[in-house]
Amino acid sequence: xxxxxxxxxxxxxxxxxxxxxxxxxxxxxxxxxxxxxxxxxxxxxxxxxxxxxxxxxxxxxxxxxxxxxxxxxxxxxxxxxxxxxxxxxxxxxxxxxxxxxxxxxxxxxxxxxxxxxxxxx
Amino acid sequence: xxxxxxxxxxxxxxxxxxxxxxxxxxxxxxxxxxxxxxxxxxxxxxxxxxxxxxxxxxxxxxxxxxxxxxxxxxxxxxxxxxxxxxxxxxxxxxxxxxxxxxxxxxxxxxxxxxxxxxxxxxxxxxxxxxxxxxxxxxxxxxxxxxxxxxxxxxxxxxxxxxxxxxxxxxxxxxxxxxxxxxxxxxxxxxxxxxxxxxxxxxxxxxxxxxxxxxxxxxxxxxxx
Numbered sequence: 609x610x611x612x613x614x615x616x617x618x619x620x621x622x623x624x625x626x627x628x629x630x631x632x633x634x635x636x637x638x639x640x641x642x643x644x645x646x647x648x649x650x651x652x653x654x655x656x657x658x659x660x661x662x663x664x665x666x667x668x669x670x671x672x673x674x675x676x677x678x679x680x681x682x683x684x685x686x687x688x689x690x691x692x693x694x695x696x697x698x699x700x701x702x703x704x705x706x707x708x709x710x711x712x713x714x715x716x717x718x719x720x721x722x723x724x725x726x727x728x729x
Numbered sequence: 730x731x732x733x734x735x736x737x738x739x740x741x742x743x744x745x746x747x748x749x750x751x752x753x754x755x756x757x758x759x760x761x762x763x764x765x766x767x768x769x770x771x772x773x774x775x776x777x778x779x780x781x782x783x784x785x786x787x788x789x790x791x792x793x794x795x796x797x798x799x800x801x802x803x804x805x806x807x808x809x810x811x812x813x814x815x816x817x818x819x820x821x822x823x824x825x826x827x828x829x830x831x832x833x834x835x836x837x838x839x840x841x842x843x844x845x846x847x848x849x850x851x852x853x854x855x856x857x858x859x860x861x862x863x864x865x866x867x868x869x870x871x872x873x874x875x876x877x878x879x880x881x882x883x884x885x886x887x888x889x890x891x892x893x894x895x896x897x898x899x900x901x902x903x904x905x906x907x908x909x910x911x912x913x914x915x916x917x918x919x920x921x922x923x924x925x926x927x928x929x930x931x932x933x934x935x936x937x938x939x940x941x942x943x944x945x946x947x948x949x950x951x952x953x
Contacts, residue, residue: 610822610853617739625735635730639739646855646882695914711885713856715735 614647614713615655621715622665629720636669636719643676644711677710743857746825750860753837760946761843762939763859765883766867767876768849771893773801774926775867775935776846780808782936788841792831794823794848801846811835822853825860842943851876855883862946863888870894871901874908877915884915889922889938896925 622637641647649672656670676689681697682704688697696703738744754761764772776791783789790811793801802814813835815827828845845861847854855864866887868876871894877884884890890912892905905923912919922938924931 610820610856613820613824614739614856617742621735621737621739621741625733632731644882644885646852646880695917711882713739715737715739717735718733720731720733 611647611651612655612659615652615659618656618670618715619659619663619665622668622718625718626665629722632720632722634665634718634720635667636671638671638673638716638718640673640675640712640714640716642710642712643674645713647713649674673716675710675712678708679705680708681705740856740858743825746829747858747860750825750828750832751862754843754860754862755950757837757840758947758950759837759840759843760943761845761859761861762942763845763847763854763861763864764867765847765851765854765864765887766849766869767851767872770849770867770869770872771926772846772849772867773804775891775893775924776805776844777808778924778926778929778932779844779936779939780805780810782932783808783810785809788839789844790835790840790842791844791846792823792828793846794827796821796848811840817848821848821850822857823847823859824857828859842939851880851883855880855886863942865889865891867891867893868908868912870897870903870905870908872903874904875911877908877911881915884912884919887916887919889920891935892921892923894925894927895923895930896928 618637618639622634626634641649653670660666660668678687679690679695680687681700681702683702684697684700686697686699687708695705697705766772791805792813792815793805794815794817795801796817796819799814802812805812813831815823815831845859864887866883868890870892892908898905909921922931922934924935
């Protein structure tokens with residue numbers, strides 16, 4: 609259960625970013641989690657809510673985008689999400705593919721009310 | 730209301746420290762490996778077998794992580810090589826800051842090979858870069874052969890799978906071929922060695938892998 613540490617990093621990042629919006633309030637933070645990131649979305653939501661409660665960042669919503677593994681076929685260049693048991697290209701059946709993503713653990717965006725950005729964009 | 734795109738890593742502070750460690754390791758030609766497994770898969774035994782094969786002049790050092798106790802460091806210190814325990818006090822993984830602190834009173838110029846034994850856990854350590862050149866995942870045959878499918882993150886991120894306790898294969902319903910196929914479903918180019926830390930079967934293959942990695946890292950360091 610390392611989601612508490614990850615939730616804390618998300619909130620710390622929001623704190624740092626909030627300095628850029630002195631007159632605004634950040635009310636939503638978007639996080640992108642790949643299926644290979646080793647992070648459980650439900651545990652992250654739980655930890656996020658626990659750490660947020662009573663803090664100056666309330667109200668703040670966490671939105672998680674869960675990303676499957678994505679590959680590009682080396683034979684026909686088709687891009688596709690892959691399941692764990694079948695990595696073959698659904699279009700041409702080739703098994704040689706390039707890994708495109710699915711291991712991300714990223715802060716994707718913030719939504720800010722009255723958000724005139726002052727610096728550091 | 731406005732949406733501001735950030736597109737940065739959640740663990741950027743850890744990644745920054747890990748990148749600094751990686752740079753220092755490169756500067757001193759140190760090969761650093763991060764060993765990860767479930768509790769009880771045999772990371773410490775594998776390190777014992779590894780260290781006993783090294784001449785006393787080898788410039789190898791070990792950091793070993795656990796939630797509590799200095800037991801692993803005591804076991805490994807019998808080898809005579811520098812060993813330091815990192816007790817996390819509850820945290821289920823090592824992070825780059827812990828490695829940085831643990832290295833503070835060691836001279837990196839005296840080390841060629843740094844082996845890090847992570848806290849026994851197949852999930853959390855996979856998210857934390859420690860500045861290593863490669864992650865090594867250890868899976869023992871008393872576990873399930875579907876573990877690579879259940880915990881894909883760590884198998885995806887590891888260069889080498891060490892299948893340990895193969896001396897127990899006659900006694901357990903573990904399909905080793907299926908385990909290897911599962912590992913390669915998650916990570917197609919996974920390198921695999923089968924070992925027993927009890928009978929020492931396969932230990933020479935593990936040591937050859939280690940030697941090849943050391944040559945590779947030295948070659949990279951001396952490249953213009």
